[in-house]
Amino acid sequence: MDKRRLWTLIVGLVLLNIVTIVFFLSRDSSDSKEVVATVGKDTITRQQWLGEMEERYGRDVLSEMIDQKAIALLAKKYDISITEKAVDRELLLVKTMYGSSTSENMDEEAWREQIRYSLLLDELLTKDVVVKEEELKKFYEQNSILYEIPTSYHLSHIIVKTEEEAKKTIKELEQGSNFATLAMERSIDEFSANQGGDIGYISEETDQHSQVYLSAVEKLKKNEWTSPIATENGFAIVMLHDQIKGRTFSYKDVKDSIRRQIALEQMDVTATARDFWEEAKVDWFYDQN
Numbered sequence: 001m002d003k004r005r006l007w008t009l010i011v012g013l014v015l016l017n018i019v020t021i022v023f024f025l026s027r028d029s030s031d032s033k034e035v036v037a038t039v040g041k042d043t044i045t046r047q048q049w050l051g052e053m054e055e056r057y058g059r060d061v062l063s064e065m066i067d068q069k070a071i072a073l074l075a076k077k078y079d080i081s082i083t084e085k086a087v088d089r090e091l092l093l094v095k096t097m098y099g100s101s102t103s104e105n106m107d108e109e110a111w112r113e114q115i116r117y118s119l120l121l122d123e124l125l126t127k128d129v130v131v132k133e134e135e136l137k138k139f140y141e142q143n144s145i146l147y148e149i150p151t152s153y154h155l156s157h158i159i160v161k162t163e164e165e166a167k168k169t170i171k172e173l174e175q176g177s178n179f180a181t182l183a184m185e186r187s188i189d190e191f192s193a194n195q196g197g198d199i200g201y202i203s204e205e206t207d208q209h210s211q212v213y214l215s216a217v218e219k220l221k222k223n224e225w226t227s228p229i230a231t232e233n234g235f236a237i238v239m240l241h242d243q244i245k246g247r248t249f250s251y252k253d254v255k256d257s258i259r260r261q262i263a264l265e266q267m268d269v270t271a272t273a274r275d276f277w278e279e280a281k282v283d284w285f286y287d288q289n
Contacts, residue, residue: 067273070280075120082119090115095201096152125271126263136258140251147254150205151246153217156197156239158187166228166235179239213238
């Protein structure tokens with residue numbers, strides 16, 4: 001999976017979240033004058049709130065929804081489908097290559113659907129491109145490392161300044177305190193603290209987190225945490241969410257993915273889902289204004 005596709009997935013997920021929020025807000029808005037906030041003597045109604053969201057995000061969200069519908073329609077027309085194995089493989093690559101997690105803040109099913117959409121789009125864009133078998137095999141042989149997934153661990157951590165504070169934190173965890181809440185309250189690693197301590201997936205190939213984490217979590221079960229670990233910045237408590245065992249994908253496994261990648265590179269222009277709107281007979285609100 002290249003960075004272009006990862007960016008497409010992330011943007012799609014952000015828009016999907018906005019769509020979900022608007023949907024749940026709007027379906028209960030029987031009274032458009034319902035007050036959702038007060039500031040002194042001023043009020044903000046639900047209708048004003050939804051109107052502002054539409055003004056800011058409406059065009060992009062509607063465009064993304066049309067893209068999804070158009071690609072699904074044309075995939076059916078050309079009898080193009082994506083297997084669950086292909087989606088599974090791409091999801092593993094997202095997790096292990098980019099350290100992305102699909103835990104508390106991300107719905108894994110949403111990731112899967114966005115991956116499926118991205119692969120369908122690539123198949124449609126490249127359906128008329130022919131790539132010779134020899135070229136596919138040569139690419140695999142020269143880039144086989146891209147299809148080797150290292151054993152990876154989805155972790156969260158809490159970093160505090162002293163070992164005493166770390167032991168105190170562990171005691172609170174043992175008494176039932178929530179790991180993510182404690183991370184947000186007291187971890188001195190500000191970036192991960194904002195994510196409830198979540199640092200995604202790490203492996204031996206990961207640079208941004210101490211490799212001592214790996215040896216400490218190897219024997220943990222899911223949702224267990226370590227004893228205090230000395231780091232450059234203080235003492236860490238590390239929690240294991242999930243483990244992905246390392247594996248290597250065969251040429252047969254990734255042949256279709258390689259064909260799409262080479263075909264996209266051979267195209268002279270950057271194509272998008274919008275290039276299919278005319279064929280899908282799209283007529284939308286913003287064309288009428």
